[in-house]
Amino acid sequence: xxxxxxxxxxxxxxxxxxxxxxxxxxxxxxxxxxxxxxxxxxxxxxxxxxxxxxxxxxxxxxxxxxxxxxxxxxxxxxxxxxxxxxxxxxxxxxxxxxxxxxxxxxxxxxxxxxxxxxxxxxxxxxxxxxxxxxxxxxxxxxxxxxxxxxxxxxxxxxxxxxxxxxxxxx
Numbered sequence: 001x002x003x004x005x006x007x008x009x010x011x012x013x014x015x016x017x018x019x020x021x022x023x024x025x026x027x028x029x030x031x032x033x034x035x036x037x038x039x040x041x042x043x044x045x046x047x048x049x050x051x052x053x054x055x056x057x058x059x060x061x062x063x064x065x066x067x068x069x070x071x072x073x074x075x076x077x078x079x080x081x082x083x084x085x086x087x088x089x090x091x092x093x094x095x096x097x098x099x100x101x102x103x104x105x106x107x108x109x110x111x112x113x114x115x116x117x118x119x120x121x122x123x124x125x126x127x128x129x130x131x132x133x134x135x136x137x138x139x140x141x142x143x144x145x146x147x148x149x150x151x152x153x154x155x156x157x158x159x160x161x162x163x164x165x166x167x168x169x170x
Contacts, residue, residue, distance in 0.1 A: 031142030040109040080125040119161035
């Protein structure tokens with residue numbers, strides 16, 4: 001009986017892995033004291049990005065080798081991600097670049113750090129319009145302890161507060 005239970009469990013795990021059911025992306029928002037910029041690094045599973053561009057743009061879209069598809073996906077991500085100050089004003093991120101790196105597609109953005117910033121409100125909707133199960137995890141680094149936000153289900157805007165806005169200068 002135990003052998004059958006183990007065999008059934010193993011089959012379920014294998015099916016879950018092969019079906020690639022977990023739709024997830026990781027983003028880091030880094031307050032870089034050296035450049036005094038806020039740097040944003042989005043990491044998407046290449047497998048997810050491949051499926052996304054075919055659904056978003058064209059069935060023949062090729063994120064691996066086509067620069068125009070890579071740029072279109074980058075523009076898509078940028079349109080669905082925002083950093084807002086306490087007054088709800090966008091911090092005006094600009095594209096730094098993008099790249100295919102192994103099993104991942106990276107999108108890079110940055111903006112200058114405002115002189116005073118008590119916190120951020122963040123919107124991260126990339127791929128969530130395609131897949132309701134998409135989970136976008138975001139880490140804010142360089143303002144005290146790492147703060148982690150998770151965008152899932154119907155969550156559209158999350159916020160972090162910084163205990164001391166001068167913390168980036170030490």
